[in-house]
Amino acid sequence: MSIDVRTVASESVAPAQPTRRPRVSLTVWLYCAIATTLTAIVAVAPSVWPRGDAPGRPQMVVDWLLGNWLWWDGGWYLHIAQYGYSYHPNQQSSVAFFPVYPLAVRLVGGLVPGGFALAAVVISMVSGLAVLVLFRRWCERRMSSVAAWWSTVVLAVYPFAWFLYGAAYADALFLAMTLLAFLLLEDDRPVAAGLAGMVATAARPTGVVVLIGLIAVMLHHRGVLQNVRGRVRRRDLGVGVAAVGVVGWCTWLALRFGHPFAFIETEGAKGWDRAPGLATWLKFGFFKHLTHDPPTKWAPFVLQGLLCVAFAAAVPAVWRRFGAGYGIYVAAAVLVPAVSTDDFMGTGRYMLAAFPVFALIGSNLATAPRVRWTYATVSGAALVLGTSLFATGHFLT
Numbered sequence: 001m002s003i004d005v006r007t008v009a010s011e012s013v014a015p016a017q018p019t020r021r022p023r024v025s026l027t028v029w030l031y032c033a034i035a036t037t038l039t040a041i042v043a044v045a046p047s048v049w050p051r052g053d054a055p056g057r058p059q060m061v062v063d064w065l066l067g068n069w070l071w072w073d074g075g076w077y078l079h080i081a082q083y084g085y086s087y088h089p090n091q092q093s094s095v096a097f098f099p100v101y102p103l104a105v106r107l108v109g110g111l112v113p114g115g116f117a118l119a120a121v122v123i124s125m126v127s128g129l130a131v132l133v134l135f136r137r138w139c140e141r142r143m144s145s146v147a148a149w150w151s152t153v154v155l156a157v158y159p160f161a162w163f164l165y166g167a168a169y170a171d172a173l174f175l176a177m178t179l180l181a182f183l184l185l186e187d188d189r190p191v192a193a194g195l196a197g198m199v200a201t202a203a204r205p206t207g208v209v210v211l212i213g214l215i216a217v218m219l220h221h222r223g224v225l226q227n228v229r230g231r232v233r234r235r236d237l238g239v240g241v242a243a244v245g246v247v248g249w250c251t252w253l254a255l256r257f258g259h260p261f262a263f264i265e266t267e268g269a270k271g272w273d274r275a276p277g278l279a280t281w282l283k284f285g286f287f288k289h290l291t292h293d294p295p296t297k298w299a300p301f302v303l304q305g306l307l308c309v310a311f312a313a314a315v316p317a318v319w320r321r322f323g324a325g326y327g328i329y330v331a332a333a334v335l336v337p338a339v340s341t342d343d344f345m346g347t348g349r350y351m352l353a354a355f356p357v358f359a360l361i362g363s364n365l366a367t368a369p370r371v372r373w374t375y376a377t378v379s380g381a382a383l384v385l386g387t388s389l390f391a392t393g394h395f396l397t
Contacts, residue, residue: 026149027136030156031129035165038387042068042166045391054393060117066166068391069121073097074168081105081116087257089265095257096266098249100177100203101170120168127172128164132156134179139359141186142322143366150372151362155355159382160348160397162390171349174203178210178353181242185217190238197242202249205263206336206350211246213329214239220325267340274341285342300396305344307351308334314357321363322356330354348397 043065057070058078070078080094080102087095104123109116132152139148155161163171181196197214201207216225218239223230254260268275273285286305289298311334319327337350351357365372389396 024133024136027132027152028129030152031132031165034156034383035125035128038162038165038384039065039069041384041388042066042391045388049388049392049394052389052393052395054395057393058117060121061114062118066118066121069124069166070117070168071390071393072395074120077102077105077120077168077170078116081109081120085256087253087259087262087266089259090269091266092269092271093262093266095253095262096205096272098170098203098205098207098263099252100199100245101173104173105168117168121166124163124166124168124172127176128166130176131164131172131179134176134183135355135358138179138183138186138355139362143359143363147363147366149362150365151359153372153376154362154365154379155352155358157376157380157383158352158358159379159386160352161383162387163349163352165387167390169349170203171352174200174207175352175355177203178213179355181210181214182217185214185221185239190218190236191241192238194238194241197239198245198248200245201242202245205267206333206340206353208246209329209332209336209353211240211242212332213325214242216328217323217325220323225324276340280342281339283342283344286344289343300348301343301345304346304348304397308338308344308347311351311354311357312338314354314360317360318356321360326356330356345395346397 045068054071055075057067057072058075060067060070076094076097080097080099085094085099087093101120101123105116105120108123109119112119112122132155135155136148136152139151143151156164163169164175177196177200181193181200184190184196185193193214197210200210218236219225219230219232222232222236224232249263250260253262259265264276266272274280279285286301289301311330315327315331315334318330333354334351337347338344341347361375365375386396
């Protein structure tokens with residue numbers, strides 16, 4: 001009896017194909033479960049907590065359910081989507097916010113019945129789902145399925161991860177494009193990676209770390225970081241396309257307002273107080289909070305400062321576990337936001353960009369069954385608390 005080798009091969013390979021579908025499906029279920037829970041919390045939070053000191057927020061369709069995702073910067077993004085950019089020297093101005101997210105809100109807002117506000121929430125939710133799917137794919141390329149799953153859980157329940165579940169901020173879209181860029185680079189598609197990176201660098205002021213990371217990972221893959229004799233191919237330079245995002249934004253600001261770095265000047269406006277300089281770099285604002293404010297006010301600053309220290313401390317382990325390229329990227333993803341604020345405010349959500357750290361934690365939890373459930377429970381509780389406070393206008397990050 002003769003045996004068709006091709007038939008045997010196809011039969012032996014075929015069962016492996018469906019295994020990825022349950023994994024993706026499980027990730028989708030995880031995201032939907034958390035997003036549904038947090039949206040319900042957002043809706044009921046005003047009946048639990050007193051109103052914070054945020055300025056008024058925009059209104060939207062089904063405002064009772066989704067409206068509390070629009071606090072703080074959500075108002076700025078919706079204003080940009082509707083009216084475009086404005087710049088007033090030395091005053092808070094919309095040029096402080098990079099263009100990709102409000103442009104996406106404007107485009108989608110013209111298609112959905114709920115207008116710009118609903119579009120802003122939907123874009124954040126779709127982007128957040130993409131983040132978990134793409135992150136799990138990144139993890140599965142370098143660790144077991146169990147470790148990849150727990151890494152995804154770690155990211156999903158990160159205490160500041162509510163920006164992935166509906167908050168009208170650019171963070172979810174930025175992180176989705178960042179992960180896509182690195183995955184494309186690992187598929188040896190440097191030009192496509194550069195294009196995805198271009199969107200990322202035009203989405204957040206700290207997006208330049210994506211350019212740094214793509215270059216570092218590319219150099220690592222080509223052996224340059226390990227050996228000076230490593231060679232870079234001409235097409236590897238395609239990752240440099242990522243620079244077009246931030247360079248294009250600066251060029252537009254120069255043409256429109258005559259100031260290519262208007263977003264940096266605006267960050268130093270009264271109320272934001274984040275202008276580059278010694279006061280910012282030496283964290284004068286942080287120590288002022290510690291000495292003049294009650295613990296309920298300075299606790300968020302301390303928490304985010306500690307997170308910066310913890311993420312920075314993880315850089316050597318990331319370097320060893322995932323390579324020098326990702327070690328350099330995480331170092332930049334931590335250092336740039338930590339240095340650019342005088343009180344660590346905002347760094348809690350900026351650490352989302354340091355995604356290899358979540359993979360590092362998840363890979364460790366995979367071998368510690370008791371610890372991982374405790375970790376997920378405590379982190380998830382912190383996420384619920386942070387989401388509910390954000391939904392009532394409290395200033396957390």
